[in-house]
């Protein structure tokens with residue numbers, strides 16, 4: 110909760126209530142607030158705690174979508190990739206990827222070359238380098254420990270990586286808040302309140318007490334990701350909109366023979382593409398694509414998915430010899446894809462749809478939508494909102510206004526790296542996580558010398574960041590702070606040990622009593638339990 114009291118909420122009629130603060134809800138909130146609409150954004154958990162935290166973390170054109178002739182989607186994605194490089198350069202960075210081509214590959218050299226040329230043509234206005242086609246010998250020079258057996262050639266091309274997608278979501282929410290949006294996390298919407306064929310608002314249960322509240326809005330947006338159908342349960346929408354598929358990743362340390370750049374390969378078991386990507390000092394390997402109808406609040410990697418990812422990595426890099434013992438942790442998410450009956454999972458379109466509901470004409474549901482295209486989805490959605498409100502839409506500016514941590518980033522980063530108050534690893538990490546808002550973190554740390562001290566084993570995270578996350582970034586729990594603000598929960602040991610010190614910082618600087626600190630710690634431990642290898 111930011112700028113309003115919960116008890117005041119019922120007295121306001123918002124232009125728009127958005128249910129779900131994943132990347133899509135966050136992007137819509139930012140755009141709509143920037144264009145002057147009054148916004149209430151609600152999430153049953155934390156900002157970005159749904160699917161948006163559990164992706165492959167690529168802002169990509171979707172090379173694979175070319176196979177399905179989705180040229181429009183590829184062009185849109187490539188355009189958005191370029192925009193994100195400009196409005197979020199602290200979070201979105203160029204990433205070279207190597208595609209090895211084997212005798213047994215379903216996609217041979219001719220297909221890959223054609224794909225590469227099309228990708229370059231569709232991104233004619235890009236700032237990233239064009240692709241390079243490599244001979245077998247050149248490929249082995251690029252990745253010397255790549256399995257040479259049956260290797261024919263390779264291609265290198267560029268996409269981008271959003272190392273901390275969680276913070277991309279957060280910065281959209283912070284930008285919305287700056288423009289006057291009201292944000293309430295841990296607010297589960299339990300009812301869409303209908304009267305005379307329209308919705309008048311929503312009912313939600315807030316916070317730890319689960320107190321019931323009502324909020325009124327002219328238009329309601331269901332941006333609940335894979336939970337979209339759950340929210341529609343009490344409406345007349347009886348056909349499912351979402352056909353979710355689960356995707357899992359494993360995180361391992363640098364392994365014997367590991368490539369220095371990302372690899373995008375074809376899995377031998379099922380010919381699906383999969384990635385091995387340098388990420389956060391380690392390697393992110395994924396993903397799977399399995400139809401999912403289980404409990405959306407408890408998604409975790411199955412042993413079969415883990416075996417599949419280990420086997421494919423060991424086949425591609427035979428020196429790796431990875432086993433489950435080397436996995437630091439895993440994560441899984443459910444893609445909120447459109448429901449298409451029995452179609453093969455990988456063939457389901459990755460396009461997004463903004464669904465209207467004829468029986469409730471002030472309700473919109475978001476179906477699909479990737480991290481990559483969230484901004485254009487939001488633009489289309491806000492244009493539609495204005496049409497529905499009967500108002501002229503001001504021009505969308507989200508493609509040119511930088512996100513909060515990106516304002517004058519390049520010049521700021523140069524100067525910040527040179528300052529000697531913190532060590533170089535701390536400076537670099539602050540820039541990677543907060544962009545130019547690193548200056549605000551540094552400022553908060555002047556309150557007390559203890560806040561300017563690193564507190565974690567890697568000695569690169571300041572005690573002040575814990576305080577910053579609660580005071581300035583809407584963290585409500587220790588889990589929010591470690592997994593989606595400071596990001597140290599995604600380090601090798603899932604912040605084991607560091608979590609206790611963070612809870613102590615809570616006691617010292619955030620007014621937590623013993624009981625609160627113990628509860629935060631035990632909740633964090635149970636939240637990360639699903640990331641452990643089973």
Ligand SMILES: Cc1cc2nc3c(=O)[nH]c(=O)nc-3n(C[C@H](O)[C@H](O)[C@H](O)COP(=O)(O)OP(=O)(O)OC[C@H]3O[C@@H](n4cnc5c(N)ncnc54)[C@H](O)[C@@H]3O)c2cc1C
Pocket residue numbers: 128129130131132133134151152153154155156157158159160161162163164165166167168169296297298299332333334335336340354355356357396441442443444445475477478479480481482
């Ligand atoms: C394995 C995997 C890999 C992927 N890789 C990529 C990639 O590399 N690049 C890319 O661009 N995309 C990728 N995606 C797709 C992308 O991550 C998702 O499409 C996107 O994050 C969906 O965002 P969302 O906001 O719609 O949903 P979510 O992030 O799930 O947000 C929905 C929010 O709604 C909230 N909510 C639900 N019900 C309620 C309720 N009743 N009341 C209040 N709040 C509620 C949830 O708590 C949640 O925070 C990947 C997805 C997966 C699963």
